[in-house]
Amino acid sequence: MSEILFENVTRRFQLKNRTFEALEPITLKVAEGEFVAVVGPSGCGKTTLLRMAAGLDFPTSGAVIVGNREVTGPGPDRTIVFQQFALLPWKTVTGNIGFGLKCRGVPAAARAEMVAHYVKVMGLSGHEDSYPYQLSGGMQQRVAIARSFILEPKLLLMDEPFGALDAQTRIEMQEELIRLMSVRRRTVLFVTHSVEEAVYLADRVVVMAGRPGRIRDIVSVADIRRAESWDSRPIEDILEMDSFVRLRTKVWRMLRGAALSKAEGRSRELSIAS
Amino acid sequence: MKQVTQLPRHMRANNSVAALPLLSFACVTVILGTWVLSSLMGTLRPSIIPPPWDIADAIYTLAVSGFAGHTLQTHIITSLGRFAAGFSLAAIVGIPLGLIMGWCAPARYVVTPFFEVFRFIAPLAWLPFAALWFGTGIGGPILIVFSGAFAPCVINTFHGTRLIDPVMIEASRTLGATSWRLMVDILIPGAFPSILAGLRVSAALAWQSLIGAELIAATSGVGYLIVQGQGSFETSIVLAGMISIGIVGVIIDALLRLASDRASRKWMAAEA
Numbered sequence: 034m035s036e037i038l039f040e041n042v043t044r045r046f047q048l049k050n051r052t053f054e055a056l057e058p059i060t061l062k063v064a065e066g067e068f069v070a071v072v073g074p075s076g077c078g079k080t081t082l083l084r085m086a087a088g089l090d091f092p093t094s095g096a097v098i099v100g101n102r103e104v105t106g107p108g109p110d111r112t113i114v115f116q117q118f119a120l121l122p123w124k125t126v127t128g129n130i131g132f133g134l135k136c137r138g139v140p141a142a143a144r145a146e147m148v149a150h151y152v153k154v155m156g157l158s159g160h161e162d163s164y165p166y167q168l169s170g171g172m173q174q175r176v177a178i179a180r181s182f183i184l185e186p187k188l189l190l191m192d193e194p195f196g197a198l199d200a201q202t203r204i205e206m207q208e209e210l211i212r213l214m215s216v217r218r219r220t221v222l223f224v225t226h227s228v229e230e231a232v233y234l235a236d237r238v239v240v241m242a243g244r245p246g247r248i249r250d251i252v253s254v255a256d257i258r259r260a261e262s263w264d265s266r267p268i269e270d271i272l273e274m275d276s277f278v279r280l281r282t283k284v285w286r287m288l289r290g291a292a293l294s295k296a297e298g299r300s301r302e303l304s305i306a307s
Numbered sequence: 308m309k310q311v312t313q314l315p316r317h318m319r320a321n322n323s324v325a326a327l328p329l330l331s332f333a334c335v336t337v338i339l340g341t342w343v344l345s346s347l348m349g350t351l352r353p354s355i356i357p358p359p360w361d362i363a364d365a366i367y368t369l370a371v372s373g374f375a376g377h378t379l380q381t382h383i384i385t386s387l388g389r390f391a392a393g394f395s396l397a398a399i400v401g402i403p404l405g406l407i408m409g410w411c412a413p414a415r416y417v418v419t420p421f422f423e424v425f426r427f428i429a430p431l432a433w434l435p436f437a438a439l440w441f442g443t444g445i446g447g448p449i450l451i452v453f454s455g456a457f458a459p460c461v462i463n464t465f466h467g468t469r470l471i472d473p474v475m476i477e478a479s480r481t482l483g484a485t486s487w488r489l490m491v492d493i494l495i496p497g498a499f500p501s502i503l504a505g506l507r508v509s510a511a512l513a514w515q516s517l518i519g520a521e522l523i524a525a526t527s528g529v530g531y532l533i534v535q536g537q538g539s540f541e542t543s544i545v546l547a548g549m550i551s552i553g554i555v556g557v558i559i560d561a562l563l564r565l566a567s568d569r570a571s572r573k574w575m576a577a578e579a
Binding site for chain 1 (some may be wrong): 412472474475477478479480481482483484485488492496497499
């Protein structure tokens with residue numbers, strides 16, 4: 034079981050002398066094997082949501098449940114891929130990819146074999162002994178993804194994983210992710226700023242609004258994705274398909290709506306103040 | 308029209324940067340030259356500062372026939388031995404302490420109050436206790452060196468652990484790193500450049516404190532040599548001792564810098 038369930042989750046941050054409501058009660062279920070992308074304005078709490086699933090942050094009230102168990106900390110069933118890669122600069126590509134296995138006590142020989150496999154799968158051959166700083170951003174993120182995938186997590190958490198990459202590398206990585214997912218289906222919670230990326234990758238796109246963070250709407254992509262077999266087509270074809278454009282525009286409108294209602298709220302506050 | 312902002316002169320790229328080391332050379336030459344000339348002309352009396360050749364002579368005599376019981380080399384080696392003992396002790400205790408402070412918050416709160424007070428106490432203030440506890444034995448100078456070298460070891464190691472990107476620690480935790488793995492694979496390598504920088508600061512302070520201690524409570528060593536020189540009004544011996552201290556200090560620092568440059572090349576490149 035690897036579904037994620039956010040049950041009436043709220044999160045309040047204590048700043049110096051005021052409290053900040055990061056999340057209104059949120060209920061969201063990510064089904065087993067489902068790919069859910071979360072988009073929303075900065076500060077809407079989407080990363081907080083992801084961190085709570087990872088066990089790096091905890092709800093103020095409500096519960097985060099992964100596979101029938103409440104999350105109380107990081108666990109072997111979940112891995113996270115960060116925007117900043119977060120590789121260990123003093124370890125080689127091999128050392129970084131194998132680090133999780135080492136932490137879990139996998140013997141060196143077995144580890145080397147698995148690492149070699151993922152080096153090949155992720156197109157990192159020839160860079161086994163390079164240090165992260167010797168690699169391009171795209172390569173570094175490949176290492177970070179390999180380091181996650183090698184642990185065979187039931188649940189993959191991705192926090193704007195391609196946000197720091199240039200446009201071309203970003204597209205390559207998106208295709209790569211689709212390919213990896215088609216090899217082996219996993220439950221994925223994917224946070225991004227890019228509407229295009231969300232619609233291209235996800236079965237469902239969760240649109241959030243900010244201050245306090247809440248779910249504004251959820252757009253389902255899964256049916257169209259399956260009917261038009263997106264996963265087996267090159268990305269440039271999909272980007273110009275009517276169905277894709279329509280969905281992308283729909284999500285965009287919702288996001289704009291979220292932003293507009295926020296602006297209204299602010300102008301109302303202003304008029305009260307003056 | 309808006310004026311183009313110009314970088315200050317020293318920040319502009321130019322070829323004269325290559326000539327800058329010459330400036331050091333020129334400055335040293337001018338000062339040495341003034342010293343030599345004013346000594347020759349008699350404006351600078353030997354009782355104030357002895358002429359350079361007297362000092363050269365003193366160093367030669369010290370090296371060959373010795374003073375205050377030993378040759379200059381033996382004095383230096385004695386001092387270096389005490390330095391090495393106190394300095395390594397400070398590193399052996401200080402670095403792990405700094406790491407533990409970075410590793411576990413309770414340890415931080417236990418250590419900090421003591422540490423914050425003790426680090427302001429000059430190493431020489433421990434001298435009465437050094438004498439009380441160790442008499443004239445080797446322990447006294449080691450204690451003084453230790454108290455000078457300890458704080459920078461701890462502080463730099465601790466700050467090194469704080470400089471590690473929290474995302475890296477979180478990533479490691481989600482990958483299943485235990486506290487022990489965090490220590491070995493994240494904190495130690497992550498703090499490594501800071502630890503090395505701390506060792507350099509610490510070595511300089513240790514060497515200074517040692518000489519201070521030898522000035523007061525020792526029967527050998529470079530500091531003792533200086534006191535004995537003072538006692539017999541041999542200003543050239545005093546200066547010879549001072550110059551030895553400076554040169555040995557520079558050598559210690561150069562060696563540590565070499566080691567740290569070599570060891571941290573990987574790390575520095577990673578940060579760039």
